[in-house]
Amino acid sequence: MAFSFNHQIRFNNSHEFNNPFGRERSSFNDTMRANLIQFVRKIQAINIQFTCFDFDQFDFSGLTETDFVYCDPPYLISLGTYNDGKRGFTGWSEMQECKLLKILENLHQRHIRFALSNVLQHKGKENDILTNWANANNYLKTNYLRADYSNSNYQPSVCEKNASVEVLITNYEIEKPKTLFD
Ligand SMILES: C[S@@+](CC[C@H](N)C(=O)[O-])C[C@H]1O[C@@H](n2cnc3c(N)ncnc32)[C@H](O)[C@@H]1O
Known part of the structure; x- marks a missing residue:
């Protein structure tokens, strides 16, 4: 490596x-x-302790309110060598995406805080599943990594239509920076 x-x-x-x-x-x-x-x-x-298996095999049942879960899954709307469904890996499809969101909902019901890294838009594509989920659950906070994307009506300009809208979705309020890395 x-x-x-x-x-x-x-x-x-x-x-x-x-x-x-x-x-x-x-x-x-x-x-x-x-x-x-x-x-x-x-x-x-x-x-x-490090573990190495599919996220839906992970046992979340032992976690309590003092734990924190950070998820950095493959992005549904972009292609990485780890999510193209080849090379012996399962790949990442709408099924995995929905399964993960259900797990996060369950964590929230158990008062366990989480953060999920992702992109809402990438190279002209939109992740409707994630956007709808973030909008439908009012306990979720969408933290934009760039200030100029934080307007929910954000539309990339022509020269920026390939831009990624990167977010950190949390089930708690992040103290200061609404914009994380500006
Ligand atoms: C965006 S990358 C995360 C990179 C990591 N945070 C880092 O800094 O190295 C997404 C990761 O999810 C892993 N992955 C893909 N499908 C998975 C699955 N079903 N269960 C668990 N992990 C998976 C990939 O192997 C890849 O390492």
Whole structure:
């Protein structure tokens, strides 16, 4: 991964690593080394458990009101190497999207806070499922990552029609920045 193109991990249908070499772009450098050491020290110092399986196999039943759930799923309206349904992965379709939103609704009913990263628009496409869900449930807050998108009537200008409208949807009010990274 350190030397692969854009530091990405990608597999073929036989689950063999097949990302190209990131010639003159990617390398194992001092910054990566320092970050890695810091990361390893941290995870050795805290009580943490990593799991690796489909989100709908995860057992959310043990979570309580003091827990926080952050979801960064594939975007339904864009294509990544992890959501094209190839390379041995399930892919990400409307079915997965709806299943995840149901899980989040259930968390809210149990007073567990969550945040969901996503895009509402991308390259002229719209995620109607997500937009309708965010509008239909008044406990949800849509936090736009760019201030000029925070108007709900936002329409990309002609030169920006390929722009992504990135959001963080939460079931609680984010204290200060309505706009997260401006
Ligand atoms: C937007 S990326 C998240 C990137 C991650 N936050 C990071 O910083 O590396 C979406 C991730 O969802 C994973 N994914 C795809 N389908 C999944 C599923 N059914 N269950 C759990 N994870 C899935 C992909 O492998 C990918 O790593």
